[in-house]
Amino acid sequence: MDLVSKVVRAARVGTPGSRVIRQYDSQGIRFSAFEGTGFHVVLRGTCWLLSEDQDPVGLEPGDVVLVTSGAPHGLNRVPCALHDLPSMAVRPAAPRPGPFDFEFLCGVYQFQQGRTPQYFRALPDLITLSPDYDRSPRTRALIDLLSAETSEADLGAAAALPALLDLILIHVLRQWHEQQGSAEWPRTDDPEIAAALREIHKYPQRRWTVTRLSDVVGLPRTVFTRRFTEGVGRPPMSYLTSWRLSLGARALRETDATLATIAREVGYSTEFAFSGAFTREYGVSPGRFRRSTAALIPPVAD
CATH class of the missing domain: 2.60.120.280 (Regulatory protein AraC)
Structure with missing residues (x-):
């Protein structure tokens, strides 16, 4: 997609x-x-x-x-x-x-x-x-x-x-x-950071670290972190977390998948780790989020 x-x-x-x-x-x-x-x-x-x-x-x-x-x-x-x-x-x-x-x-x-x-x-x-x-x-x-x-x-x-x-x-x-003239999201003129964003967006479930992302795009770790933060507006791991949790929120909204399944699909090793991160980001637990959005929003077919 x-x-x-x-x-x-x-x-x-x-x-x-x-x-x-x-x-x-x-x-x-x-x-x-x-x-x-x-x-x-x-x-x-x-x-x-x-x-x-x-x-x-x-x-x-x-x-x-x-x-x-x-x-x-x-x-x-x-x-x-x-x-x-x-x-x-x-x-x-x-x-x-x-x-x-x-x-x-x-x-x-x-x-x-x-x-x-x-x-x-x-x-x-x-x-x-x-x-x-x-x-x-x-x-x-x-x-x-x-x-x-x-x-x-x-x-x-x-x-x-x-x-x-x-x-x-x-x-x-x-x-x-x-x-x-760009399909990148967020838009960036930095080719190495654009490549890192493509990896994050395409493979959120991978066990990414700053070192692994910097190795993929061929930059030293400190240089990669600085350029990513300047170009995107937040550090690499913070952006990765936000992207994973937004995908998790969509899965909670649109599917009946278990928390454990969703956690694995968006890059968390356990449902407890996913639940803790989700609660910190959204202010409610995944279960409560799923119940509240199900009541507010009708399902939409793809």
Whole structure:
């Protein structure tokens, strides 16, 4: 399985959500920081993406904002300071008839336990994209489908929602990576570190150590550790642990495999070692995590 597919499948452990929001009377909207990954798609009108430390970015119909790890941000008809915008209501009012400034579609996986997986946190906080809908009409079709499913409570909507979120995320990430000219995750211009990431992603179950990873890519241990930490944002073993546990969380969410089986598949020698590491990362035991996500999220077929 390719890396983007693994990343998006791992996001399924979050609670899926989607809504269409219209903004009236020159009132923008501010989204507070959260643990999760999501996106906005401008459906009608124009607006500006606002953040705490970046210049405003103008958005037109069809533009996508990928919120990789829940950074605070806002949307408004005109540029302004982020803190000047009203915070999004927990239950926004239904769209009313009459003229509006702009309309956008939101999709999100919000994590109830633990943190947003490292591979999302390694990306820029906010990514803007103008998809080539002529070259990729499926992206437009998926957005239209999600918008329709969000607006109508039809039978099967609970299963359709995560499936559509998955597909839109895949298409957006695919196009962004194509524009960046790189398929690495996280993106790095260091060829040895990119090779180490490929090994970690492809073989998480191997008994990796810093020494073994550095030997694979042909670097001295101290040099490898420094370059990996600078390029990825955290030390090799910390990144490896995060990747293994995100795969374990997905297995808990999607399968009935025993803890011992999952532990072996993601690189832990015993279920007790896996359980301890998982609890430290997610704040709950694997068993409790499995029960809570089973209650919140319907299964999705591959």
